[in-house]
Amino acid sequence: MFDAAADCLRLLAAGARLSRHDALIPAEFAGHLPAPARLFGALTRVGANTKAADGRRLRPGERLAAAFEKMSPAYVKLGQFMATRPDIVGFDMAKDLGRLQDRMPAFSRADAVAEIERSFGRPLGENFIDFSEPIAAASIAQVHQATTKDGRKVAVKVLRPRIEPEVAAEFRAFSRAARLIAGLSPTTRRMEPVKFIDTLKAAAAVELDLRMEAAAASALKADLKDAPGVRIPEIVWPLTARRVLTLEWIDATPVSDFAALAAKGVDRKRLARTIITVFLTQALIKGFFHADMHQGNLMIDEEGRLALVDFGIMGRLDETTRRTFAEIIHGFITRDYHRTAKVHIDAGYVPKTHSVDAFAQALRAVGEPLFGLSADKVDMSRVLQQLFDVTALFDMHLRPELVLLQRTMVTVEGVARALDPEINMWEAATPVVRGAIAEAIGPRRQIERLRDATQKALDIAPHLPRYVELIAAASERVSDDAISASQRAT
Structure with a gap:
């Protein structure tokens, strides 16, 4: 009873704080709600702070982030976690929450x-x-x-x-x-x-x-x-x-301090490519990646090395997922949409009831408009939003680790593009993606898989006679039951 009352008071206080930023029932979403909810939303917005310093109206995600920043640590964590789930909150809101200042x-x-x-x-x-x-x-x-x-x-x-x-x-x-x-x-x-x-x-x-x-x-x-x-x-x-x-x-300079980077003689274009390469190496080759690679967690040390800090949010991908995701990216880079569609379906991301050709056509609708555009016209968050929209039509189940990976890709692209506005994420990713595929299907990995399979076979071998006995006994019981049933029927 006491817990329920305390929870209600906490939620009411949070609702009041959100209302002050028009983040409880945002005006932009009110049209989708029934009349009573719209009326309640209008009342909560009275006196709300919805303007940025330059006078423009803040987007719903920006207002929600501003509210969370003034609330308890749990709400900051809630906002950060929501930023990793664009499949639920949408890419625009996830992108805005990704800038939430902790x-x-x-x-x-x-x-x-x-x-x-x-x-x-x-x-x-x-x-x-x-x-x-x-x-x-x-x-x-x-x-x-x-x-x-x-x-x-x-x-x-x-x-x-x-x-x-x-x-x-x-x-x-x-x-x-x-x-x-x-x-x-x-x-x-x-x-x-x-x-x-x-x-x-x-x-x-x-x-x-x-x-x-x-x-x-x-x-x-x-x-x-x-x-x-x-x-x-x-x-x-x-x-x-x-x-x-x-x-x-680590005595280091934040990658956002362009003046200090220039004083150190840091090549910003090269640094941008390094950041992308380091992230993709973690994710696609090692399978364990820093999932909070915003500007505040990336620095340049006194020897010019890229230093990573704050390891509270990490992502992990198993070998099959790494290989699959590398092939998906490679398919987009090479414009092989049929292969990309087949990888999605073979991996179980899209049900086998869907046509590979139909899914490939949908992926083409996402990928083809990107080619020929200048780098500054390609917005990774928009591309992924379109990809999510298309895959939803084909009943694709979004696994949390892949959503976290994709969200981190958007963050990394943003950091890299701030350093070098002309960088092309796809082009920079190509060497690592090809390396990841070679690592996954190359001779050395095939030998390792053969060794693992052989070891499993050797582990099972001592138990084979017992398994054969059990199978024989089961077969005999099934046969006896079938004969008995036949005799009863006659």
Whole structure:
């Protein structure tokens, strides 16, 4: 009873905040609603702040992002997660939410010190020579600069005080709202709002354990150890715990600081291609990728290497998915729409009841208009929106990991295009895509598959006599039953 009342109060407060930005029932969507809902929406919009600094009306996604930025950490996470699901919220809104700024007021240095001492069971001075005031603060944690006892310069990330119960309470309210939404109509039920919130809750649980972020950074560093010009910070494991993450400090320049990049002599065109190459190498060859590659998480170190930071959102693709996605991209690059359609259907993304030729024709409608356009005219988010619209006609099921990959591609393209407005994403992707296909179907991989299959056969071999006995016994029982049934019938 108390939880239900508390959830209702939380949701009412959130509704009030959203209304102040015309983000509860946006005017743009009101025409699709019944009259009572339209009237309620109009009342909630009275006095709403809907204008940008330049006087233009903000888009619904921009207004929602602005509202979330002023709400609790759970709503920031909700907005970030919605940005990864353009299949649900639409590409325009996902794109706007992708720019949501995860910034919160810092908590005190004293609270951070207390958490570190609690986590390691000893005074701060036994771990660090110096420990700064907070230098960056976000919804879940904040970062301090420090120096370890052995003289290493490090970044220390500390979770916010009492963040776990606060997030848990918000998610309890989210779940209650999701169940209500699911019960409104078959359409809202098909959107699976309860599953959506459950998935977000699981993702947030990972972010609230900084050991998971440390493990992700460590794994990515191992994957990219041979990649030239790339740097992932080293994790300081003895000074990392559930609520504290310590990693190597990197003196670097954000890729968004064009003046500083110019002073360093950085070739922005080359950097743009490097960013695309590094992302696709992670995703299509290694199968484990940084899924939050916005400008704030990409920097250039003192040696000119691309440094990646903040590993809270990661994506993973299995071998089959990597090969399939590489072939799909390659099909668009080479304009082989029949092959691209066949890959979709063979992979089970599109039901086999649909015609390969018909699906290829639909894909051609998306791909052909791109060729001949200058790079600045090709908007990846628009291309993917059209692709989603077309594939929906063929009952394509969108897997979350692919949606996350596609959303990250849009982010990466945006960063690359800011550096080099003339860059062509497809052209830059070609060498990595071809490499991924060669890696997947080349002789070495075929030998590895043969070895794996042989090993499985050897594992099964000792049990074969027993399997044969069981099959023979089953066959005998079926035969006996058939004879008995025949005798009864006569």
